[in-house]
Amino acid sequence: xxxxxxxxxxxxxxxxxxxxxxxxxxxxxxxxxxxxxxxxxxxxxxxxxxxxxxxxxxxxxxxxxxxxxxxxxxxxxxxxxxxxxxxxxxxxxxxxxxxxxxxxxxxxxxxxxxxxxxxxxxxxxxxxxxxxxxxxxxxxxxxxxxxxxxxxxxxxxxxxxxxxxxxxxxxxxxxxxxxxxxxxxxxxxxxxxxxxxxxxxxxxxxxxxxxxxxxxx
Numbered sequence: 578x579x580x581x582x583x584x585x586x587x588x589x590x591x592x593x594x595x596x597x598x599x600x601x602x603x604x605x606x607x608x609x610x611x612x613x614x615x616x617x618x619x620x621x622x623x624x625x626x627x628x629x630x631x632x633x634x635x636x637x638x639x640x641x642x643x644x645x646x647x648x649x650x651x652x653x654x655x656x657x658x659x660x661x662x663x664x665x666x667x668x669x670x671x672x673x674x675x676x677x678x679x680x681x682x683x684x685x686x687x688x689x690x691x692x693x694x695x696x697x698x699x700x701x702x703x704x705x706x707x708x709x710x711x712x713x714x715x716x717x718x719x720x721x722x723x724x725x726x727x728x729x730x731x732x733x734x735x736x737x738x739x740x741x742x743x744x745x746x747x748x749x750x751x752x753x754x755x756x757x758x759x760x761x762x763x764x765x766x767x768x769x770x771x772x773x774x775x776x777x778x779x780x781x782x783x784x785x786x787x788x789x790x791x792x793x794x
Contacts, residue, residue: 581618581689582689582692582697582698583689583690586692586693586697587620587621587697587699588611588621589697590694590695590697590698590699591611591621591622591623591699592611593694593695594623594643594673594699594701595609595610595611595623597643598623598625598635598638598639598643601638602627602631602634602635602638605628605631606628606631607625607626607627607628607631607635608625608626608627609623609624609625609626610623610624611623611624612624612702620700622699622700622701622702623699623700623701623702624702624704625701625702625703625704626703626704626706627703627704627705628705629667629705629706629707629715629716632703632705632715632716632718633716633718635703636718636721636722637721639671639701640721640722643673643695644673644695645671645672645673645699645701646672646673646674646676646722647671647672647673647674647676647722647724648669648670648671648672648718648722648723648724648725648728649670649671649672649724650668650669650670650728651667651668651669651670651718651725651728651729651732652667652668652728652731652732652736653665653666653667653668653713653732653735653736653737653738653762654666654668654736655736655737655762655763655764656764657709657764657765659709660709661708661709662706662708662709663706663707663708663709664707664708664709664710664713665706665707665710665713665736665738666704666705666706666707667704667705667707667715667732667738668702668703668704668705669701669702669703669705669718669725670700670701670702671700671701671702671703671722672698672699672700672701673695673698673699673701674698675687675692675696675697675698707738712739713737713738713739714738714739714740714741715738715739715740715741716740716741716742717729717740717741717742717743719740719742719743719744720742726743727749729743729746730743730746730747730748730749731749731750733746733760734747734748734749734750734751734760735750735751735760735761735762736760736762736763737758737760737762737763
């Protein structure tokens with residue numbers, strides 16, 4: 578696209594997206610509204626609070642009926658002092674973009690000023706709130722957006738939130754032999770400079786002793 582989407586088109590598209598989601602998911606506790614970024618171009622986006630039990634249904638509807646075709650980020654937050662109903666959060670950032678597979682010999686160029694309806698790019702933020710638990714888990718959307726694959730692995734690796742149904746979950750930033758239950762962005766892990774603990778704060782293993790250090794060789 579060679580020009581910027583107008584503020585009027587952006588706001589209208591956000592309003593339409595909010596109404597569509599409300600009409601489909603309002604009865605199951607999905608809360609949706611439009612919000613505005615505080616910086617940059619201050620674009621309007623769609624903000625959604627979704628019960629984890631309805632995340633998979635919402636994600637499928639967004640992808641296949643709402644045209645939301647790109648997952649740009651999934652991350653998680655640990656809230657040990659958030660009360661019984663808010664122990665963890667999963668936040669997904671998604672985009673609807675007018676991108677299509679190009680046919681041989683063709684070069685589709687969008688004119689931003691002429692885009693309307695579902696063709697107007699739109700950003701979505703989805704927040705899933707989990708209660709206090711030692712085993713946080715939400716449904717995986719790996720099969721819906723290919724971009725969720727790495728993001729879900731990274732969130733599990735660093736935060737410890739599991740994604741049910743994810744194929745081949747694995748460590749991607751910490752060493753593969755990291756201790757079971759070690760997820761460095763959980764709030765109980767102390768930083769190296771405040772009560773250094775080798776198990777939690779030497780994730781790269783530079784201070785780790787060989788497993789056979791005490792054996793006679």
